Amino acid sequence: MNKYLTLFASLPIAVQCGEVVWSGLFDSSASVADFDKWSFSNPVGAWQWYIHGNAKTSTYLGLSKDFKNPADTSDAQGVRITIDGTAFWEGQDMERSELIPQTSAQLGSGRLFYHFSVKTDTTNAPNPKFEHQLAFFESHFTELKYGRLSGDSATEDNNLRWMVGGQTKWSTDLEASQWYNFAYDIDFDGQTVGLWASNGSAPLTEVVTGVKASTSTNSADWHVGQLRLPNGGTDAQAEDWFWSGVYIEKGPITTSIAGPSAGQGQGESAAAQPQSSAPSTSQVATSQAASASPASSSTMTVEQASTSVSTSASTTSPAGKQAAATSQTSTPVIQQLSTPSAQIPSQTPAHTPEPTPVPAATPSAGGDGDDYDDDDEECEDEDGEDSGDYEEDC
Numbered sequence: 001m002n003k004y005l006t007l008f009a010s011l012p013i014a015v016q017c018g019e020v021v022w023s024g025l026f027d028s029s030a031s032v033a034d035f036d037k038w039s040f041s042n043p044v045g046a047w048q049w050y051i052h053g054n055a056k057t058s059t060y061l062g063l064s065k066d067f068k069n070p071a072d073t074s075d076a077q078g079v080r081i082t083i084d085g086t087a088f089w090e091g092q093d094m095e096r097s098e099l100i101p102q103t104s105a106q107l108g109s110g111r112l113f114y115h116f117s118v119k120t121d122t123t124n125a126p127n128p129k130f131e132h133q134l135a136f137f138e139s140h141f142t143e144l145k146y147g148r149l150s151g152d153s154a155t156e157d158n159n160l161r162w163m164v165g166g167q168t169k170w171s172t173d174l175e176a177s178q179w180y181n182f183a184y185d186i187d188f189d190g191q192t193v194g195l196w197a198s199n200g201s202a203p204l205t206e207v208v209t210g211v212k213a214s215t216s217t218n219s220a221d222w223h224v225g226q227l228r229l230p231n232g233g234t235d236a237q238a239e240d241w242f243w244s245g246v247y248i249e250k251g252p253i254t255t256s257i258a259g260p261s262a263g264q265g266q267g268e269s270a271a272a273q274p275q276s277s278a279p280s281t282s283q284v285a286t287s288q289a290a291s292a293s294p295a296s297s298s299t300m301t302v303e304q305a306s307t308s309v310s311t312s313a314s315t316t317s318p319a320g321k322q323a324a325a326t327s328q329t330s331t332p333v334i335q336q337l338s339t340p341s342a343q344i345p346s347q348t349p350a351h352t353p354e355p356t357p358v359p360a361a362t363p364s365a366g367g368d369g370d371d372y373d374d375d376d377e378e379c380e381d382e383d384g385e386d387s388g389d390y391e392e393d394c
Contacts, residue, residue, distance in 0.1 A: 018249035071201030074259025078244035085236025098225035129232030138221035
């Protein structure tokens, strides 16, 4: 199995629309034990696995066909990522279980689409009293957040929100058993980021476009999983998030939730993609600052520029380690959530986006929150080619 993971994880995959430059998809033979084969001295497979607590890997990760979005036919399995009262990494006070791409590919040049789907359940549901950081970069230039943002006066917040530079640009009320599908539309050269989103099996739709951002990555600092801040008190109960359809492509964007190799997720042909994520049917609502149109059964809210500063907490290990390891490794939106910043400077507020309609929307003011600053290991970036402009969707 390792020979497949190592070989395919390093090669671009030809797809129906864009070109996959890194894939975190799982074939039917992938197992939790495969994650433990990776180390900084043995960088095999598609994922780095080192940010977690001291319990066995199966406590924090699980693979199953039941963990993926049924509409995703490129994945044979989805991944359950769990945090609990043991998930403290290197003495930090944050609960963390995170996977990071293992690759030599350039993931920070040109225009790229970072795809993933997420779902929660009524069992081991996330606690809305805590701020959760999901699918984030080390600098937090863009990320998802769930729960009460650090510094907010509310007691809890059930919003799942997409943020750019600490400002909420889109949000929706998180519903258990709903699959939320996303693609970060990142122009690393043009320094902008947008969002594509949908629910369940619906194709991705562009909901926020062209937000100015300090886009950057060393190709080994995109964290797929959960970091929960300790701002909600004490709660050791396990929380599960399910991930599927995790891959990065050059455009034109693949909008189908079936994924880049539709129909191949049931057999060995998907061996090219080791451990990844898993989404299910979700309600995503989008409220555009000016307009919105139906497309799903829930209410997403596109945020106007709301202010917030990112703060975060040291998240990774020594830079030397990682460099050696690999060359990259609705309820409508809550009222103003202001929070101080810690180590990450606030980024230039983006202009108010003009999103494309998705579901029926209701404008709302965005909340802000602090991000703990992550001091993950760093790798040297490699030069990559600009992928150009993409006018055609798949």
